[in-house]
Amino acid sequence: PREPLAEGAVLLVRFAKSMEMELAAALDAIIGAAPFRHMMTPGGFRMSVAMTNCGQAGWVTDARGYRYDPIDPETGRPWPPLPPSFLDLAARAAKEAGYGGFVPDSCLINRYEPGSRLSLHQDRNERDFSAPIVSVSLGLPATFLFGGAQRSDRPRRIRLEHGDIAVWGGPSRLAFHGVAQLEDGHHPIFGGRRINLTFRKAL
Numbered sequence: 001p002r003e004p005l006a007e008g009a010v011l012l013v014r015f016a017k018s019m020e021m022e023l024a025a026a027l028d029a030i031i032g033a034a035p036f037r038h039m040m041t042p043g044g045f046r047m048s049v050a051m052t053n054c055g056q057a058g059w060v061t062d063a064r065g066y067r068y069d070p071i072d073p074e075t076g077r078p079w080p081p082l083p084p085s086f087l088d089l090a091a092r093a094a095k096e097a098g099y100g101g102f103v104p105d106s107c108l109i110n111r112y113e114p115g116s117r118l119s120l121h122q123d124r125n126e127r128d129f130s131a132p133i134v135s136v137s138l139g140l141p142a143t144f145l146f147g148g149a150q151r152s153d154r155p156r157r158i159r160l161e162h163g164d165i166a167v168w169g170g171p172s173r174l175a176f177h178g179v180a181q182l183e184d185g186h187h188p189i190f191g192g193r194r195i196n197l198t199f200r201k202a203l
């Protein structure tokens, strides 16, 4: 099923569910080469969400600021490439949501453990806001906070479950958003965690 969320934004319920094993295996290979780490915000706070990336560039934050970097600062090597299964899934989901021709060059991978949260923000470090962001939820469910164009707009709470894909384009591309504190739980494949793959055209 496909649920409109807002202008330009679509929820594809359980779209990735049938690929869960392939995605989990590809993810294990990526985190073997580029382990999850807790990055620091420019203001000096450790993020509760652990992150890594794959693709031609990865999103990083440290004392110097937020940016896309072709090199993983932890390993000194390029990020692992985007696996074909990731590229294929992201392109199919974007097309289903009305964005044909989506070719991401970066995937930010977020790992939430119980208590992890992501405070309200906009994704503004990409060069071209005309491309959507495709977000794949795996493992434990989360409450996504979907705000508006202004930080002060009261966010809607949207439940995102294992296999759900949200596509954020058009006017929703620059909406303020976040993720509420993850609740405890157990998922048969991903255990006590939520993984989110966010596909971007960054460069």
Ligand code: MD5
Binding pocket: 108, 110, 118, 123, 133, 135, 146, 147, 168, 172, 173, 174, 175, 176, 177, 178, 179, 196, 198
């Ligand atoms: C997550 N991650 O669930 C979310 C999924 C991030 C982040 O927010 O920056 O890593 S991506 C959700 C998103 C992206 C761009 C626009 C909007 C939502 N939106 O307009 O709501 O870990």
Ligand code: FE
Binding pocket: 121, 122, 123, 177
């Ligand atoms: Fe974001």
